[in-house]
Amino acid sequence: MNFGYLIVVSDKETSNYARLAYALALSIKNTQREGYDKVALVINDKSRIESFTSTWVFDHVIEWDKETHWDGRSYMDELTPFDYTVCLDADMLFLRDYSHWVDYFVENCQLYVSNKSFTYRGEPVTNDYYRKCFTANELPNLYSFYTFFVKDSPFAKEFFKLQRAIMKNPIEFSNNFLEKYKPKVVGTDEAFAMAAKILDITDEIAYPLEFPRVVHLKGMIQNWPHPAETVSDHVGFYFDTKGKLKIGNYQQHDIVHYVEKDKVTLETINILEEIAWKKN
Amino acid sequence: MKKGIVMFAHNNRQIDYVKMAIISAKLAKKNLGVPVSLITDPSTVEWMRESNIFKVASEVFESIIITERPKDENTRVIFDGTEKVASPFKNANRNSVWDLTPYDRTLLIDTDYFVLSNNLNEYWNVDSDILIAESYNDIFGQERTGYLDRHVSETGIKMLWATTVMFTKNENTKVFFDLVEHIRQNYKQFADLFRFNSAIYRNDIAFSVARHIMYGYETDNDYSLPPVLSITDKDHLYDIDNDGNLVIMISPKLDGVYCAAKIGGNDLHVMNKQSILRNSEKLMGLA
Numbered sequence A: 001m002n003f004g005y006l007i008v009v010s011d012k013e014t015s016n017y018a019r020l021a022y023a024l025a026l027s028i029k030n031t032q033r034e035g036y037d038k039v040a041l042v043i044n045d046k047s048r049i050e051s052f053t054s055t056w057v058f059d060h061v062i063e064w065d066k067e068t069h070w071d072g073r074s075y076m077d078e079l080t081p082f083d084y085t086v087c088l089d090a091d092m093l094f095l096r097d098y099s100h101w102v103d104y105f106v107e108n109c110q111l112y113v114s115n116k117s118f119t120y121r122g123e124p125v126t127n128d129y130y131r132k133c134f135t136a137n138e139l140p141n142l143y144s145f146y147t148f149f150v151k152d153s154p155f156a157k158e159f160f161k162l163q164r165a166i167m168k169n170p171i172e173f174s175n176n177f178l179e180k181y182k183p184k185v186v187g188t189d190e191a192f193a194m195a196a197k198i199l200d201i202t203d204e205i206a207y208p209l210e211f212p213r214v215v216h217l218k219g220m221i222q223n224w225p226h227p228a229e230t231v232s233d234h235v236g237f238y239f240d241t242k243g244k245l246k247i248g249n250y251q252q253h254d255i256v257h258y259v260e261k262d263k264v265t266l267e268t269i270n271i272l273e274e275i276a277w278k279k280n
Numbered sequence B: 001m002k003k004g005i006v007m008f009a010h011n012n013r014q015i016d017y018v019k020m021a022i023i024s025a026k027l028a029k030k031n032l033g034v035p036v037s038l039i040t041d042p043s044t045v046e047w048m049r050e051s052n053i054f055k056v057a058s059e060v061f062e063s064i065i066i067t068e069r070p071k072d073e074n075t076r077v078i079f080d081g082t083e084k085v086a087s088p089f090k091n092a093n094r095n096s097v098w099d100l101t102p103y104d105r106t107l108l109i110d111t112d113y114f115v116l117s118n119n120l121n122e123y124w125n126v127d128s129d130i131l132i133a134e135s136y137n138d139i140f141g142q143e144r145t146g147y148l149d150r151h152v153s154e155t156g157i158k159m160l161w162a163t164t165v166m167f168t169k170n171e172n173t174k175v176f177f178d179l180v181e182h183i184r185q186n187y188k189q190f191a192d193l194f195r196f197n198s199a200i201y202r203n204d205i206a207f208s209v210a211r212h213i214m215y216g217y218e219t220d221n222d223y224s225l226p227p228v229l230s231i232t233d234k235d236h237l238y239d240i241d242n243d244g245n246l247v248i249m250i251s252p253k254l255d256g257v258y259c260a261a262k263i264g265g266n267d268l269h270v271m272n273k274q275s276i277l278r279n280s281e282k283l284m285g286l287a
Helices: A017-031 A069-079 A099-108 A132-136 A154-168 A170-177 A188-199 A266-279 B017-032 B042-050 B054-060 B094-100 B119-123 B171-185 B187-194 B203-214 B273-278 B280-286
Strands: A003-009 A039-043 A060-063 A084-088 A111-114 A143-150 A214-216 A237-239 A245-247 A255-257 B003-008 B036-040 B063-066 B074-080 B083-089 B105-109 B130-133 B136-138 B161-168 B228-231 B236-240 B246-250 B259-263 B268-270
Touching (some): A003 A069, A017 A039, A017 A266, A039 A069, A069 A154, A084 A099, A143 A154, A143 A214, A154 A170, A170 A188, B003 B017, B003 B094, B017 B105, B017 B280, B042 B054, B074 B273, B094 B171, B130 B203, B161 B203, B161 B228, B171 B203, B236 B273, B268 B273
Parallel strands (some): A039 A060, A214 A255, B003 B036, B003 B105, B036 B063, B136 B228, B228 B268
Antiparallel strands (some): A084 A143, A111 A143, B105 B161, B130 B161, B246 B259
């Protein structure tokens, strides 16, 4: 089975997406079973990863600069070198083996998009503070941060083709489909949700499952009784030398989408590298 | 496996916990059909003899276990409807139940918890070493329940309610109760770690933290005892009617304005202790 994880980043002097992707790739190598640990990086400038010690964690490095920022993910179906792919956001960490999720998707799906997220306490996120557009316009609650697809699936192709059209024509689609609440920016999540709604395939690509489980660390959705700009203003991030992560009083076992880009420091990288070296 | 109920009662000048324990024990024996034992201290036993309730207590309780009176003392404001008084209370020795219980499987309940159904009998054979009430259930509804009734702190772990705890006496629960004691002894340190208010030692918090640690610092969906249906100390247990229902005066906004309600056949945590004692004779009659 030719399966792998795809990370698409557009890095520049003022960002550290390459480092975040490197940390994610290390964490994948450290936690996933053989055959489920391939990683492909799509990056605008290969030189951004030259300084990393263990670039072998990227099984494929694809230089591609046709889009910037997150727009590159719209081309995940065209960019992936794998037959079966899970496309991930770069600011995530793997903390245990999730290979069995992949087995399910490969066997049962041509395309599956995450439709829920969790707080650091393991509670389902119900607050729509960052998703007013979804609620007001009755969009399916899709998250592009973990998207499974089969490369040569016509079904998946049709979906990605439409969401690319949405990303290219945000005003036209907003005027037609986001009349009740227009977001400042039509991002990948909004484009995915609109595409699923227009094609009427939500029940096929985002039906209820117990997985994937992704902890989404945006401040206002942690079920706290007070507003919070960032999670780290209120609880600590504790990353130990075994690569285990505790947030506040909670040991994390699901994929953590940490959002705050400065949480992956050189020390974090060093720990992940050391674990990877010992494993391999 | 011998099963039974255990209660703690350490009297003070304001509250006659032993009298409450006798009422609670009689109701529990009647509705669950298991023996009840009391853990108390020498000065409370002395008072039981002076006030001529030792004989009644001896009949109600299968055993009266005398232990050292806890040295640490909490003082808290307790309400009796709109009246309030600062009252000391001794709650720092709950962890000793593991050593002191005469039972293999023990249901530990507070003396202000009235077992009026046989619901808890469903849990004796549950395959779980320790069960704690999963939440607080206000009789008027969740609108009177605050965030800190559900969590130990704003960012912290879920609050369990140690009003009802069931456990099997084994090595695993020994570790649990030792951990509760460790948390009690280092309460301020754990308050820093778990961000809770350390002003008053609360068994609910110590038990919640201990369970969270024992379960690997993560949310678990293991078995628990049912939510503790409660009336606050700003409500009143007003009367017991001829059908054995509890007549309650509920203050919806906790402001001294009341509405009346009746409840029967449901286990109930009556936090207004003075109102229990005012109705002690009628409550005794229920059992």
